[in-house]
Amino acid sequence: KAGVTQTPRYLIKTRGQQVTLSCSPISGHRSVSWYQQTPGQGLQFLFEYFSETQRNKGNFPGRFSGRQFSNSRSEMNVSTLELGDSALYLCASSLDQGMNTEAFFGQGTRLTVV
């Protein structure tokens, strides 16, 4: 069974640009969550999608957005990039929306904003 796939693995962007990251969950998983990790910080929750609907959202500005497609694949978009957006972005998929279901993480996309 293929794991969670995130693309691209590495990305360098310039301030002011926008970026789209992709996450393909494990086959059959319907919930996808996105997290940001910056140096010295724990994982910060961005948002969760389930059945193409955003179910929860973390405390991030509106420049951060996401969506989920009918095949459960998810994308997150960051517009007007700032230097502080440089981080590792992880997505996690789980079978269902329930809080007691195990989440499986992808290897992340390392975004560098210059």
Add this chain to the structure above:
Amino acid sequence: ILNVEQSPQSLHVQEGDSTNFTCSFPSSNFYALHWYRWETAKSPEALFVMTLNGDEKKKGRISATLNTKEGYSYLYIKGSQPEDSATYLCASLGHAGRFGAGTRLTVKP
């Protein structure tokens, strides 16, 4: 407690030592507590999902306990091995997936 907090921040032990660390979380509106192990250059890997007060879970030399009334969970590693070196994260997934900053464990041979 408003956030998920983990202690200690880092830990260095000798091979064979047993160790434990703590995760504190808001006890109100609790749904589930997750423990993850995150090795460098790899993805976080789920260890335990715990939901009931008094829950105890075990996987090999690693075990965890949960106290939802007082809002804490302990992770124990018996007879630490160098391959146990990793960052151990806990998360309270009641609302908006709150993760702790992790405990960085280094096991010296």
